[in-house]
Amino acid sequence: MQSSVSLTISGLWIERGERDLCKDFSFSAQSGEVVRILGENGAGKSSLLKVIVGVISPLEGKIVYSGEDVTLDRNPLQRDAIYIGHSVGVKNLLTVAENIRCYCPDVSPETLDTVLKQLDLLDHIDALVRTLSAGQLRRVALARLWLTEKTLWLLDEPFASLDVGAIALLEERIQLHVSSGGLVVLTTHQDLRSLSCRDVALLS
Structure with missing residues (x-):
């Protein structure tokens, strides 16, 4: 695992159909953090994670990973990231x-x-x-x-369908990961019991 990583999103504009999911959205995160993306259903939380990992492209915006501009080439980020979507896959x-x-x-x-x-x-x-x-x-x-x-974890509703024991186990695994220098960006509707995270609101 890298000793330190960072992720900076600036001026992001995501559109689905003819509707803006977010416009001029920015946030930054670094090793040792769990960042929880907040927003109502349909706000674009899942789309944001897909944009970060490079599954879909934004209309505008810049993505910098560990000091490297990866907006046009996500390969450096993808080599260091694991993405688990809302679908179990x-x-x-x-x-x-x-x-x-x-x-x-x-x-x-x-x-x-x-x-x-x-x-x-x-x-x-x-x-x-x-x-x-x-x-x-x-x-x-x-x-x-x-x-x-992988150092960067991008997790879309990872606690969905889990019972209380499995939720606690996953929270512990995530906390261990960030304690050892990892970075986690996730979405969840779950009330987290013991996982410390920083909330970032996704607003259109």
Whole structure:
């Protein structure tokens, strides 16, 4: 993990259809922070994360990552980032283990077992994910956060469908990540119990 990273968004203008989601939006964040993007449903929170990671393009604005302008080329940011969208993004015809190995092909069997045990998924390691509950599917997707070495985490509603125990576990994992120099930008409607974060309002 890098010793220090930063993210600066300035003058961002995002449009969906013919409606402005945000215009002239700016914020900055750095290592050791959890930034929670606030806004009403449809305000563009998910679109903002997609713009940051480069899935969609804004009409205007500048994105600087760790001092490098990545507005036109997100590759430097993408190499250092993990993005988990609101959709769990798992492959229904694969097992739990196969899904995780799609994203983390070098994970050892021992490490995989340890992570799945923490997430209460070890008993389902060979189950097709299409047979799992919504909460279990979310935990399969989030398992990547226990295995990644990426510094920048972009998480869209990561607590959705999780029970109280899984929420606490994820809050602990996020806090550990930022304590070791990571940066997390997330959206959530969940009332966070123990996770300290800085709120940034997304207004059109």
